[in-house]
Amino acid sequence: MKTSKIEVLPLTPERWNDAEALFGPRGACGGCWCMAWRLSRAEFARGKGEGNRRAFRALVRGGAEPGLLAYADGVPVGWCAVAPRNAYPALDRSRVLAPVDDKPVWSVTCFFIARGWRRKGVTVALLRGAAAHAAAHGAKIVEGYPIAPKKGPVADVFAWTGLVGGFEKAGFTEAARRSATRPIMRRRLRAPS
Numbered sequence: 001m002k003t004s005k006i007e008v009l010p011l012t013p014e015r016w017n018d019a020e021a022l023f024g025p026r027g028a029c030g031g032c033w034c035m036a037w038r039l040s041r042a043e044f045a046r047g048k049g050e051g052n053r054r055a056f057r058a059l060v061r062g063g064a065e066p067g068l069l070a071y072a073d074g075v076p077v078g079w080c081a082v083a084p085r086n087a088y089p090a091l092d093r094s095r096v097l098a099p100v101d102d103k104p105v106w107s108v109t110c111f112f113i114a115r116g117w118r119r120k121g122v123t124v125a126l127l128r129g130a131a132a133h134a135a136a137h138g139a140k141i142v143e144g145y146p147i148a149p150k151k152g153p154v155a156d157v158f159a160w161t162g163l164v165g166g167f168e169k170a171g172f173t174e175a176a177r178r179s180a181t182r183p184i185m186r187r188r189l190r191a192p193s
Contacts, residue, residue, distance in 0.1 A: 004072035008129030010065040018069055018076040027053055028112040034081050037088035037109045068129045070122050077117040080126035081109045096179045097145050106134035108144035110160050123162055127170035135189040143186040
């Protein structure tokens with residue numbers, strides 16, 4: 001079987017149609033359109049579906065580059081949200097995911113991998129891309145909030161923030177753990193040369 005090289009690129013207005021094709025009519029998962037971390041619970045619930053799609057598209061049209069798309073042979077196969085932590089107000093509502101310290105960080109909050117591409121290294125490629133993207137924008141630290149299952153495999157629907165193993169393969173290490181199943185993983189960054 002031929003293995004495709006994964007290319008990771010920022011989501012820009014020119015790539016909107018690729019994100020829409022990858023996310024499908026359900027907006028990746030249940031009408032989220034990658035807005036769950038960006039909105040209050042009430043705003044998210046009100047916008048579920050089309051409202052969240054419009055809000056996400058407005059971010060992209062505004063030049064925010066809210067994350068990265070992974071491509072295999074020119075076809076979008078994966079998504080990773082990455083931005084400065086303050087772009088995700090929902091993180092502030094979580095005791096488990098409260099800031100580790102007062103250092104500014106970028107956060108990787110979610111993934112969506114096309115069904116046929118799961119467990120094929122797309123998440124690791126996206127995490128490496130997220131680190132490079134954050135560093136290119138001046139970040140010194142990027143962190144994420146994966147699941148650390150107690151035992152056995154995790155159903156895909158529950159792995160939308162990633163799994164610890166993928167983060168470790170991409171050079172992240174545990175920085176804090178306030179819950180048995182939810183560590184905060186960090187990677188220190190160097191400015192691109």
